[in-house]
Amino acid sequence: MAMYRLLAVMGKEFKQLLRDPRTLAVVLGAPLVFIVSFGMAYSGEIKDVDIALANEDRGLFSWYVVQEISSSKVFKISEYVSSFTGARYLVENGRVYAAIIIPSGFSKNILESGSGVIYLVITHSSPAISRTIEAEINVIIAKLQTKLISVILSQLSLEELNLSGRVNVQYGLVKLNLNEISTVGKEVGMFTFYSPLITGLTLQNAALTLAAISVAREKERKTIEQLIMTPITRFDFLMGKFIVYFIISMLITFISFEVLISFFNLALMGSLLDIIILNIMFCIGSLTAGMAISTLSKTQMQAIEISTFILLPSAVFCGAIIPPEATPEYARVIIYATPLYHYFDSMINIMVKGITLIDMPNHIIYLICYILVTLIFSLKTFIKRIG
């Protein structure tokens, strides 16, 4: 290996890539379209979110609250429970996304002090849904604050109220506070669940395609014949390409995460370091696999065909669409052999279950083997002789 040769190959690769708009479009454009369409599919208008309602108060004012909640289009009260504990239980078990609790003494407090508290128990497993719930409950509270004052006024005369000093009618408002209690739900939101599939597919598609085309293109355009006559080594040649494609693939991965987070409110949970390490490992594996394909192919067309042959089934057998537990034995073997499955499952473990990478040696060992096997294969196949 020589640094100057490595740098020469890298510089060449960057220039070639920037001057090849078609490849750039495939590699950069396709994932963006993919992510945006995925985001849009899962971020439409949210309606009929299952919630539980507990009315511990059962006083006059609480019925207005219940009425307001049940007339909301966002909420669907699927469970009526009698107590705070019961409501919370339903959220924690994933039966509902949230529970609204009107505590006992609610009506009394409003009459006596002009203010009341409503409890919201919520799980953040699906960020888009929890955000919608929060927004809707705040709208309801704002409506209730003006509504409740008119209810009070219809019952008592203004003088009585002022004299008693119980309700602050100076602003014509009743003060309602929302007390939010977050809890961990067992059910993972669809969006969070499918996000690793999207980032994994994006990363794999970019890295594998770029690497698969690279050597095949040099063969197809015969540039390899001139290069073979130079003192360049296999390592310089493959590594120079590898580094450039690694940078680009990681950039694309970063962008796809960024788009999911900023535009579609994906909440990254778990150890960020673990997520980064996992993505780097999967990126390297996809690149070395692409290199292996490339050394096998004679033309770019062949390389793309072989890549598609690998990319398509990998989406099916990554465990996101059909979990391995739900498949027969023989299909499970295919799932366990699919690199994307190990990435996907690790991401779910880190992001949802809070498990660290060290606690999943199977996945780590698989990914390391994936890298080594494809790397050795491409170095062995790529021989610096024509015949």
Add this chain to the structure above:
Amino acid sequence: MLSPIVSIVDLTKKFNGLVAVNRLNLTIYRGEIFGFLGPNGAGKTTTIRMICGLIKPTSGSINVAGIDVVRNAEAVRSKIGYMAQSFCLYEDLTVEENLKFFSSIYGISGFERRKRVQELLELVKLERFRNVLAGNLSGGLKQRLALAVALVHSPELLILDEPTAGIDPPLRREFWHFFREINRNGVTVIITTHYMDESENCDRLGLMNQGVLVAVDTPLNLKRKAYGGDVVEVTVKGSRNALMEFQKLGSIISVSSQPNGLWSVRIAVKNSEEVLPIIPSFTGGAGLNLVGIRQIQVSMEDAFIRLVGG
């Protein structure tokens, strides 16, 4: 005085049982322009690819500049500049970027690289096109760039595989101008071609046919070998039987009758300089009227066909 740069002993290459090169023995000397001449499929490209270490021989040995190519194919590459049959450079890089890239691969950098690139651009007259993408160059210009790239590391030996294939004759002549200039600077040149006419520009030629090196010599000697000497054409008037007398001078190649009872006889003689002066007295003695004598310029094509076919 002559020091060998390429020594080939008993070189054989078989592809799936098909013999591409058969027991080839050859020595190429420093400073010469050596040409492999032969039809397509004669084994020229296979031979030079083995010299470059791109193909492993089935048997035999090749030594280039003191390096055993079969055992040490990598080491020989810094000694050889290679220009392949088809254009093998990066079409999406400019002329200058291609030169810079290949210089860097050979470890030439900084000021040295800038100097070398400039020298080469001047040598192949591509300065005007330095910022043009290689893919946008015309065929002739592409070949010139390929020639420059083959020379980036100042090799001792330049190997050109059909460099003028598909290039029109005026441009071919221009290329030979470049080759001779490079050769004058002390670079040994090995070239393959199937153009018989241009092969005469080589110092020595190796004629190849069906994997066999048929003959190796200077173009002039090859032509002589083809006919066993020079060819002389004598035009005479007289009886046909008397023409047989010419066999005493050499072997008769052809006899053709001309208008007005004239005969043209082509004779292969050992040395035309000795034979030409005695022809007038010879024809007189044979009872023939001498009309004309001329020495025939044998074409390389005729010589090749005679040597290969006969």
